[in-house]
Amino acid sequence: MNKGELVNAVAARSGLPKGDVVRAIDSAVAVITQALKSGDEVKLVGFGSFVVSERGAVEGRNPRTGEKVSVPAQKTPKFRAGAQLRSAVNSQ
Known part of the structure; x- marks a missing residue:
């Protein structure tokens, strides 16, 4: 499953618009990345x-x-x- 397929699956399951799902996934990845860079x-x-x-x-x-x-x-x-x-x- 690639990012586009993940966005479609989450949007279908949650009923959220795809744009909101993309922003949520991008934000989650950015927060996880920043935490790991900080050593957390x-x-x-x-x-x-x-x-x-x-x-x-x-x-x-x-x-x-x-x-x-x-x-x-x-x-x-x-x-x-x-x-x-x-x-x-x-x-x-």
Whole structure:
């Protein structure tokens, strides 16, 4: 499902105009992004948690040349599914 399909599904389910749904989804993504940039964790009970994890620097290899390449440390966002979401996905 892409963003357009998500907007259509939410609009149909909620009865809200598509323009309002687009603004709500964009706002939610912006707020989650800003919270993660600030180092906060975003928890949606029953759905899951968005967190930032730190990956240490590693030394890799260029697959084309075999040359050693230094990969710097970085922060990466992760999503951990909540129990209700996992249960819903695994139910028949």
